[in-house]
Amino acid sequence: MSNNRGRGLQANVLGTFDTVVMAVAGSAPAYSLAATTAVLVAAVGPASPAALLYCAIPMLGIALAFSYLSRIDVNAGASYSWVGRTLHPFLGFISGWALVISATIFMVAGSLPAGSMTLALFDQELAENTALSTLVGAGWFLIMLFVVLGGARLTVRAQLVMSGVELAILALFAILALFHSGSARAFDWSWLGFGHFDGVTGFASGALIAAFYYWGWDVTSNLSEETRNSRRTTGLAGLIGVGIVFLLFEVFTIAVNVILSARQIQENDANVLAVLGEEVWPGWGGKLLIVAVMLSTIATLETTLLQVTRSLFAMGRDRTMPSALGRVHRRWNTPWVAVAVVGVVALVMLVASNALGTVGDILSDAISAIGLQIAVYYGLTGLAVVVAYRKMLLKSVGNFVLGGLWPLFGALFMFWVFVESLGELSGSAIAIGLGGLAAGLIPMLWYWRQGSDYYHPPKLDATRTVEADYVPAGGGGGNSLVHEGLPTDF
Secondary structure (H helix, E strand, O other): OOOOOOOOOOOOOEOHHHHHHHHHHHHOHHHHHHHHHHHHHHHHHHHHHHHHHHHHHHHHHHHHHHHHHHHHOOOOOOHHHHHHHHOOHHHHHHHHHHHHHHHHHHHHHHHHHHHHHHHHOOOHHHHOOHHHHHHHHHHHHHHHHHHHHOOHHHHHHHHHHHHHHHHHHHHHHHHHHHOOOOOOOOOOHHHHOOOOOOHHHHHHHHHHHHHHHHOOOOHHHHOHHHEOOHHHHHHHHHHHHHHHHHHHHHHHHHHHHHHOOHHHHHHOOOOHHHHHHHHHOOOOHHHHHHHHHHHHHHHHHHHHHHHHHHHHHHHHHOOOOOHHHHOOOOOOOOOHHHHHHHHHHHHHHHHHHHHHOOHHHHHHHHHHHHHHHHHHHHHHHHHHHHHHOOOOHHHOHHHHHHHHHHHHHHHHHHHHHHHHHOOOOOHHHHHHHHHHHHHOHHHHHHHHHOOOHHHOOOOOOHHHHHHOOOOOOOOOOOOOOOOOOOOOOO
8 A cells, every 4th residue: 555664564473383273262262162152042042053053154255255365465454455455445444443343342351251260260259250350351461462562473372372272171071072971951953953043033143143253263364464475374274263163163062052951051151161061070170161261262362462453553554543553663573552552442441341240241242242343344355355356256166166156155144144133132232333333434534534545545356466476575666466575375
């Protein structure tokens, strides 16, 4: 966009394995299961496995859209850049803003359980104390803030430890749950069908919550400027990440249906997994799964921080938000101003959220609100890939299905879920969801009037980019289609 880029992020830090770990950590399997299962069961009852299954199909379409778009435009802003260069810069800005707002709300929704899980390891009654949970959660949030500030290498090392332990515990309990003899009800294939949904709107509200489960794998695209061979790696890692978390979500949601009664799920809305662990392995099970959820929550706070700070960095660099956000730290090569701003805003919101009630109440509204915002930027990205690749879609069946039809289905599904679920959600969830999006119109119109280059973009066209040669550092020029210094696969 603009030629005045200043210092860039640290290139070639993350490899393929690191990026897959980031994708899985971004979706936060243990956290999503613990915090969201009760919300999903309340919305769709025993149809929770079906909601996750039918949301996985369009979600893979969106992951394909990210994969195809990251091949032709390497940008820390990801959908913010892609949608802006294919559909319209205003829609691009709204995509970036939807991510920034949903991630900032998530800092609150994620920090609270991180605090309450840590306290639950010592005393279950302490975990119910919202003020104390906030304090401990804020402590974890600050630690992750400093890790993210310290650079991509430090971030990925911390992530490997946290996600490694979390996934090992989840795998162990998936096996234990399969061999568990006691059950509240027998397994029923109808849980994977459409029969249990309360009509079309019931299905839509379930799909909106399921979208929140999966959300986060796309952190790989926000890290594209820091990834080796990123045109191939970021998209592939996103697809693998969605596949891994889908399997974990299905196994554990079915286990919850089989092993726990409706009352157990309802009474433990902030952490269904701990109760499941206690049933499967009395004594140690609950504690181990609390550790998994705690690590998962802290790990996903880290990936969410990466997403929001990289998006704000791209916006600052393009001068669609204050240009200071595009500043990079001399030693750590991280967007330190963006990290500091996000840290302050999230901590203020975390303290303010104490006035809203219990951990369970705050989570329920926040998850639905975030679901609306995710649907917007995922849906727009699904449309963007079809426009960017329009001249290549008929060249092969693979291009047509994987780069066109499937992402388009994913996009239409996201928009449909968005519209359908508005009738079902609470007033506060809609206010947070839509109000957060509407707030983005103020900076958008302000910086558009200031004449940011972002609002006059070179159009993103797959045929041109695929044919373009590697642009050496310094040789890109202001309107180059390839980020400077990044070799391509083509």
